[in-house]
């Protein structure tokens with residue numbers, strides 16, 4: 419019997435395991451389906467990770483390396499090349515691997531840290547042929563940065579999320595011509611820094627409010643794409659077509675938390691995040707099962723993944739040692755222009771000094787406030803000079819304030835100041 | 836000439852104006868960090884370069900590397916060309932120098948992952 423089984427050995431799983439160890443758990447196991455620890459960071463060879471956490475700019479592998487080194491100094495056990503197939507409410511973990519076959523492991527607590535996967539072309543349905551040469555940006559990143567395959571010579575990128583932007587620069591450096599980055603929305607989902615350093619540095623045009631309307635194949639490979647400008651209802655405007663001869667299309671159209679295990683276990687899900695509903699300590703609706711990192715909601719900064727996961731690991735340790743949360747529960751509702759919050763529920767009695775609430779806004783805001791209210795009366799406001807859907811926001815709700823709340827729910831709203 | 840650019844130091848994204856004929860002085864910034872960024876970015880833009888080099892005998896065929904400091908933007912493609920000739924044998928350790936003073940930039944190219 420393990421004290422804790424962590425599913426997934428990315429930054430979330432690593433941080434959760436380390437913090438549970440620090441809090442005194444001894445029998446900890448990380449299960450990872452890949453050949454090594456580090457998760458998606460192994461393919462993110464660019465820098466910009468760790469500014470919050472380590473006060474310096476690290477590359478993805480360097481950031482993961484710091485945590486893998488920390489883990490080495492603990493007694494945490496690791497199973498690589500092993501896939502978790504099922505977990506259940508009795509804390510059983512079904513796994514399979516070439517080395518050990520099928521096994522059922524038991525644990526006092528479980529942390530889910532499976533990360534997310536990329537939306538694929540099928541999920542958004544582009545018209546046209548279905549040839550070779552269409553990749554998600556993340557698969558192209560893995561091919562190029564780890565396996566050593568160049569994915570194409572003339573590339574059009576659909577979606578301006580950070581992974582797509584990073585790949586635009588990466589492919590350019592490796593000698594490909596990136597003809598355009600095409601974005602459906604009137605703003606980019608990526609960081610300004612990436613727009614400047616990955617597109618503008620290399621003269622790659624960004625077409626906002628545009629999309630790919632046709633993919634043409636020749637001999638089974640992409641040979642041409644058509645791009646149209648969109649009207650306010652996101653319909654292609656006739657006559658605005660741009661034509662590109664290219665051999666490759668990369669899709670950077672978003673990430674989806676990987677929650678098959680979570681759903682099958684009967685854990686309550688939040689349709690807004692596509693992740694589990696969690697409490698202040700990252701506990702799911704099944705006691706003793708916690709979730710953290712991209713499997714809960716898509717983060718843009720790995721630094722926040724680590725912080726959140728340390729909370730999950732510490733909470734698993736508290737659960738195993740028998741400290742049960744007491745008192746009532748407050749639901750957190752989304753007010754105007756807030757698309758979700760994590761956590762979705764708070765148990766004030768279980769909040770240390772303050773509860774960290776993460777959320778995203780639905781549109782771009784200048785000089786605005788975030789308001790937390792109960793029964794229509796404001797409890798507290800936070801000023802923000804700038805907010806955008808692409809940038810995760812967070813606020814700290816002090817325990818002292820939460821203790822004064824009588825209502826069974828509070829609402830988080832974003833609005834102009 | 837006055838050049839226009841967006842400050843990327845924080846999410847506010849101030850629009851900076853940098854006067855090339857007036858010692859690259861900056862206006863439009865809301866804080867000193869923006870002035871420094873604008874000045875530097877127009878006068879002498881630099882970047883940290885990250886890429887991969889060939890690796891034999893390791894878990895993967897590519898080993899990630901980076902320049903250990905920012906290098907002039909104009910040198911990035913020269914450094915990429917220099918990296919094409921590098922071939923490493925596993926094991927390598929993070930921090931290990933692959934190319935010293937690459938393309939006379941004063942920067943070293945170092946390994947970023949032990950493989």
Ligand SMILES: Cc1cc2nc3c(=O)[nH]c(=O)nc-3n(C[C@H](O)[C@H](O)[C@H](O)COP(=O)(O)OP(=O)(O)OC[C@H]3O[C@@H](n4cnc5c(N)ncnc54)[C@H](O)[C@@H]3O)c2cc1C
Pocket residue numbers: 425426427428429430431449450451452456457458459462467500501502503531532533534535536555556557559580581584673676679710711712713717718719720723
């Ligand atoms: C392609 C891509 C590129 C990204 N680029 C950046 C970037 O440039 N900068 C940035 O800050 N963030 C980036 N992100 C976000 C990044 O994923 C997060 O910051 C961080 O890696 C999330 O950590 P995690 O541990 O939650 O997930 P991951 O790093 O995805 O780790 C999850 C781990 O769980 C394992 N796993 C999943 N299911 C199972 C199972 N059933 N059994 C066993 N193991 C399992 C996976 O193999 C993986 O190793 C990127 C994400 C993706 C998908």
Ligand code: SF4
Pocket residue numbers: 842843844845846847848849863864865866867868869870
């Ligand atoms: S000038 Fe200062 S406030 Fe404005 S974007 Fe730059 S760092 Fe932010």
